[in-house]
Structures are given as C-alpha cells and as structure tokens.
Amino acid sequence: MRKQEPSPIAQRLEHLKTVAKDAGVKLTHQRLEIFAELAATDAHPDAETLFRAVQSRVPTVSLDTVYRTLWKLHDLGLVTTVGPKRVSVRFDANLAPHHHFVCVRCGLVRDFASEKLNALRVPETVSEMGTVLNAHVEVRGICSACQKPKKKNAATAANALSKTPRTKS
Amino acid sequence: MRKQEPSPIAQRLEHLKTVAKDAGVKLTHQRLEIFAELAATDAHPDAETLFRAVQSRVPTVSLDTVYRTLWKLHDLGLVTTVGPKRVSVRFDANLAPHHHFVCVRCGLVRDFASEKLNALRVPETVSEMGTVLNAHVEVRGICSACQKPKKKNAATAANALSKTPRTKS
DNA sequence: TTTGGTGCAAACCGTTTGCATCGCT
DNA sequence: AGCGATGCAAACGGTTTGCACCAAA
Secondary structure, eight states, X not given: OOSOOSOHHHHHHHHHHHHHHHHTOOOOHHHHHHHHHHHTOSSOOBHHHHHHHHHTTXXXXXXXXXXXXXXXXXXXXXXEEESSOSSOOEEEOOOSOOEEEXXXXXXXXXXXXXHHHHTOOOOTHHHHHEEEEEEEEEEEEEEHXXXXXXXXXXXXXXXXXXXXXXXXX | OOOOSSOHHHXXXXXXXXXXXXXXXXXXXXXXXXXXXXXXXXXOOBHHHXXXXXXXXXXXXXXXXXXXXXXXXXXXXXOEEESSOSSOOEEEOOOSOOEXXXXXXXXXXXXXXXHHHHTOOOOGGGGGTEEEEEXXXXXXXXXXXXXXXXXXXXXXXXXXXXXXXXXXX
C-alpha cells in the first residue's frame, strides 16, 4: 500500500470488495454507501454523522444498519476506531509526559515512559491543523493478560466489558 | 509499579492542594479520596471503577460525585482524559500507518502522515505489557477552527456535540 | 427455501442534570 | 446565614438487541 495513487478511496473500495467476497459477506447497497462515505474522509466521523451523510443518498437506511455495518467492517479489519475503546471515558492523573500502551482486546491502558519518545517532533504539516499542545505515542497491542486464555481476568482493573471481542487485526 | 521516587502520588496530592487552594475549590473528603485513588494508579480507570474503589472507603459517595469531581479536576488541569473525546466512537477507513491530530476543544480528529514517525520504535519495556501491533503518534492541540472565536463552525465535520465546553474555563 | 441483511422499536448503560439537603466558613 | 458540595432520582443520548420482514442465492 504505497501512496501516490490517484485515489486511495477507490483502492479502499477495491479492498473492501476483495475482503468481503473472501469472507462471504454480502456487499449490499447500504454497506457500500456507508463504507464509501467513511473511506472518502479523514475526519473520523461517528456513526450518526455517517448515518446522516448516507441518508441523503439512501433515505431508507437506518442508524442501526450503520452501526452494524461499521462493526462488521471492523471485524473484517477494514476499518479501525480511534481511541482506546468504545467505552467510558478514562482518566489520568499523570501529568508528566508519558505514552500509552492500549490493549485492543480488553481496553486496558497503561503508561510507559521514554525520553526518546518524549523528544519526538511532529512535522510542520500539523501546525496547519492547529496549535500543538503536546504529543504522545499510542501503542496498540494485546496485553499479557489477554494472551493467556486460561485466565479470565483480562484487564486487571479496566474491563468487565468484553462481550464479543470486536477486535480483529 | 516501583516507587523508588519520593512518591509521585504524594507529589500529585501536594499539587492538588496547591491548585485547589489557589482556585478556591474545597477539598472535601470525597474529592481527596477520588483524586488519591486516581493518582495511585496508571490503569486509567473510568468513573465507575473509581467509584467502586472509593466506595469501599467512603461508602456514602455517589457515582455522580465521582463524575463531577473528575470533571472538576479536569477543569483545574489536574487530570486528563485518554482518547480523543468523551463522546461517540469514531471510525477510520485509513489502514495505512498514520498519525492523529486531536483538537481538545471540539474533538476534531485529523490524520497526518510522517515517514519519520512511522519508523519510531517503542522501548522494550512495552513488550512486557503485551504484544505490540502498531504504534502511532497522537498530537493534542487546538484546531484552527476553534482558534477563531468568530466562526462557530468549530469542528467542520466532526462536532455538533459541544454543550458545555468542559475545557478549562 | 434458506440465510443473511435491514428497519423498527424497545432495551441498555454510561453520563448528566435538577433539586433538596448538608456542611463548612 | 450563605454558598458550594453532595446524594438521589430522573432525564438524556449513544449504542445494542429482539423480532419480523425482505432480498438474494
């Protein structure tokens, strides 16, 4: 997946078709529209925003379908979600610069320190987006607890929420 | 979780006292307990988790107080939240490695690319936490739209959600 | 026909808010 | 007394789920 292609959106649609066919899921009109809408933006819309957008072209679509489609695409590894998890707000009293390890399976978030990473500089491009306050690295992975299926105490302190592990990748 | 330091927790509590006194907010028993609980962990608990923890020592506290306290501490700059915003899940169809600029005011999230940042390596410490899948940089700041108070189109495509801007005051 | 997808409405759950009370200054 | 903080319960809003219907294989 290099860049410089004329249309990453088209590519994404192509990828969608491949994966969908491969997985045996139907590519309905709604699903195509929803994915197309999402693939065409980098604004990381939420379900409702996508819903409204799609609705203007497919008036019969329902919000539920948007949700179901998005999670299905997520299961297929075609879309990701931003942030640690689709759950509650999480708080942090550590004001010192630090970074996050996020378990995509259980939602656990743990800090780690790194002088090197603290010192990283962001490209000037970002300045055009707004004033930078700070930056940190977010590492995604599977935490140790989640790797041993024996233990069920997945998140140690931050779970009790895993129903259908929406995780894919 | 080692504590060779003179205890960052104590430091945080000290900071809390200073800031609170300075801002003229009362440091009630509940607030102290809630903050202490949060300051003592790096597990980034959610409100309910903190609630349960505090409850064992202060059986009379209510979940509402935990919420109100946390947001108050947030307003005072004593705690931060993890993730883009305390709102809906946001989706992303961009599977290529990329990074995020997040506006802390309106919640806008935009992508930016950077070869250098793509190449960053995380310290080995992280491996102890779990298997690393990927890593990206999350930059926090104020987006251009939010900086001009004249325009009300804060998030351009990703808002319509700001009620009481919990941001500072 | 069988199966998966969709729409609708109700259920769920995390979070917020109105209001009366309580405690500190 | 005055005022902020708290607890309770109700309200809210985003997300999920059960169920019946529809469409494609």
